[in-house]
Amino acid sequence: MSGEIAVMMDLLARLPGLGPRSARRVALHLLRHRDTAMRPLAAALDAAARAIVPCSICGNLDTSDPCPICTDPTRDIGVICVVEQVADLWALERARAFRGRYHVLGGTLSAIDGIGPDDLSVPQLVARAREPGVTEVILALNATVDGQTTAHYLAEKLEGTGPAVTRLAHGVPVGGELDYLDDGTLVAALRSRRGL
Secondary structure: OOHHHHHHHHHHHOOOOOOHHHHHHHHHHHHHOHHHHHHHHHHHHHHHHHHOEEOOOOOOEEOOOOOHHHHOOOOOOOEEEEEOOHHHHHHHHHHOOOOOEEEEOOOOOEOOOOEOHHHOOHHHHHHHHOOOOOOEEEEOOOOOHHHHHHHHHHHHHHOOOOOEEEEOOOOOOOOOOHHHOOHHHHHHHHHOOEEO
């Protein structure tokens, strides 16, 4: 097999959910369908790499900064929903259950992975919570040990900033991740949130 095919399969195998076998199947599919799959995908990836930027307000990924969510005048500026990753923001948007603003932390506290408070966008969140008109901060973090540890840490940091601090209801299964939940569960969890 040529070097180019090996490199393509190696790069595909690095993607989440793809191992060596899946990468080989995807590579073969792309090679067999160059005009209908490979070239359009390459062009789309190149365009996305050049155009997509993180939002300087919330951390979402989009082609504009600030992102359309942060500039939408119909959204409730008084409620900030804190999520771990952009995938969690997209999951909540897909459910159409939340009409406020978001804040992407960029991960969770994890001693094992060496992720501390300085590795997350905590100072930006605290500053946003202090802005006039903010009445609630929803901690929509995954129901994992790291997610719950981060939620408690954030609750302490947000204490005294003004807004109520709430979290998603326990309808989210322990060990579950927002990106994998169905829309109905996300809607129910947001509606059933309560204070910490």
